[in-house]
Amino acid sequence: MAIVEGFAGAVGNTPLIRLGRLSAETGCDILGKAEFMNPGGSVKDRAARAIILAAERDGSLRPGGTVVEGTAGNTGISLAHLCHARGYRCVIVMPDNQSPEKFEILRTLGVELELVKPVPYADPNHYQRVAKRRAEELDGAIWANQFDNTANRDGHYATTGPEIWRDAGGRLDAFVAATGTGGTFGGAATFLKEQGGASLRTVLADPQGSALYRWVKSGELKAEGPGSITEGIGIGRVTANLKDAPIDDALHVTDVEAVGMVHRLLREEGLFLGSAAGVNVAAAVAVARQMGPGHRIATILCDSGHKYQSRLYDRTWLEAKGLLKAATGVT
Numbered sequence: 001m002a003i004v005e006g007f008a009g010a011v012g013n014t015p016l017i018r019l020g021r022l023s024a025e026t027g028c029d030i031l032g033k034a035e036f037m038n039p040g041g042s043v044k045d046r047a048a049r050a051i052i053l054a055a056e057r058d059g060s061l062r063p064g065g066t067v068v069e070g071t072a073g074n075t076g077i078s079l080a081h082l083c084h085a086r087g088y089r090c091v092i093v094m095p096d097n098q099s100p101e102k103f104e105i106l107r108t109l110g111v112e113l114e115l116v117k118p119v120p121y122a123d124p125n126h127y128q129r130v131a132k133r134r135a136e137e138l139d140g141a142i143w144a145n146q147f148d149n150t151a152n153r154d155g156h157y158a159t160t161g162p163e164i165w166r167d168a169g170g171r172l173d174a175f176v177a178a179t180g181t182g183g184t185f186g187g188a189a190t191f192l193k194e195q196g197g198a199s200l201r202t203v204l205a206d207p208q209g210s211a212l213y214r215w216v217k218s219g220e221l222k223a224e225g226p227g228s229i230t231e232g233i234g235i236g237r238v239t240a241n242l243k244d245a246p247i248d249d250a251l252h253v254t255d256v257e258a259v260g261m262v263h264r265l266l267r268e269e270g271l272f273l274g275s276a277a278g279v280n281v282a283a284a285v286a287v288a289r290q291m292g293p294g295h296r297i298a299t300i301l302c303d304s305g306h307k308y309q310s311r312l313y314d315r316t317w318l319e320a321k322g323l324l325k326a327a328t329g330v331t
Contacts, residue, residue, distance in 0.1 A: 007085040010039040011049050012159045016167040016298065021268040022285055027293025028173075030284050032301040033164055036273065040078040042303035043160075044146075047183050048078035050155025051144045052086065066091060066141035070131030072180070072232040073102035074303055075146050080109035091138070093131040098231055101307040121237060147181045148240040156187025164188060164298050165195050173295040174201040176251075176284040178233040178276055179212065182242025184300060192298075193246040201291075204250040205283030205299075207258065210234030212242075216250035229255050229311070229321060230275040232302075251283045258282055260326040262305070262312060267329075272305040275312055 004010050014037045019030045035043035055061035066089040067079055076092035083090035092106055096115040106113050114134070116127050123129075128147065135143035146152050165172065175192045179185040189202040206213035208225035212235060215221050221236060228234055262278035265271045277300070284299040291297070311317045318324040 007039055007081055008049050008053070011045040012038070013163060014038060016164060017269075017271075017301070019265070019269055019281065021264075022281070022288075026285060026288035028288035028291065029296040030281070030288060031164075031168065031296065031298040032271075032277070032281065032284075033160070033298065034301050036277075036301055036304040038078075040081045041306070042074040042078065043184055043300055044074040044078040044303075045081075046155050046159060047146055047152040047181065048075055048082050048144070050151045050158075051146065051149055052079070052082050052088075054149075054151035054154075055142050056086075061088070061142050062140060063087060064140065065089070066135075066138050067144055068093070068131050068135035068138065068141050069144035069146060070094070070126075070128035071146070073098050073106070073307065074232055075144070075181075076106055076111065076113075077102070077109065079144060080106060080111045083111075084109070089141075091131075091134055091141070093127045093134060095127050099308050099311055101309060102231075105307065146183065150240055152181055152183030153187040153190075153241040153245075156184050157191050158187075160184060160300075161188040161191025161195075165192060168296060168298060170195070171296055172196055172200060172298055173291060174203060174284075174287050174297040176203045176205055176280060176287050176297060176299045178205040178207065178230075178253075178279045178283070178300075179242060180233045180235060182239040182245065185247075186241045186243075186245035188300075189245055189247070201248045201287065202246050203283065203287050204247050205253055205279050206250055207234040207279050208252065208254050211236045212238075213250045213252045216247050224252055225254065228258075229323070230258060230279060231308075233276045233279065251286055253279045253282050255321075255323060256326040259312065259318070259323045260329070261285075263327045263329065266305070271301065273301055274303040274305055274308050276300075276302040 258278035
């Protein structure tokens, strides 16, 4: 392997893993992009790197400056690593209902962490709006703005999409992924659609409680079902990163389906993953069944399960949420 330059140089070129049991079950190749193998532990390393490098290029982020962001956790973790590596101060604003492991990691990484109550996006105290104000209050600071800063999407167009196409040998029938900021889906789907043409299906996987499934299906932004236990995906608006992305279809994935898939992936594939990966793989399997045997479907394994141990992998918590049967596979 080549020698890379620092943390930023180690981001990307993650393996494309064939999920053996699910592939055999569907008669399709179900391929998972192992983004949990990025140095900061998630797909958000790509967005953080792209945003910081773009700000350095345009001069808005100068030596010794500050990066401020509102995040559900993973982007904050990625930014913290990159800020240390490149000499910046890091300020993170985060809703206080995320997994406690994320708070602990961020504090360990030495960020300035501000927790706020979860409120609707229209509320001025929404974590993204608070982050924007904090950046305006600080000298030499930028607001990363991962949802509407299209450097995020551009980074995935330049790296994630090409890597999937390359490692799939230029043979891919569908790309399936959930979205939060829209960067991963928007960037990767755009590139893959350009390569594969109209026959390559791009499918948005949406957790319960998100509005994007209905938006894709009917053009109406309306939530489907109760709020999800998943973190970092599902949203009630169309971001700049998602706008104009090629979306052929959408699938609604319940928490029961997502949790069941996460635990299947651990038991059957040895992969310890977060809930967003469960949504993605459950949707990829559904697409495989729709398309029939002989097809190749790629999705994103967003992050590992380590940040969700006290919830997604805790029997007491799962039982309280009515999800223990889904996790254990016991009916």
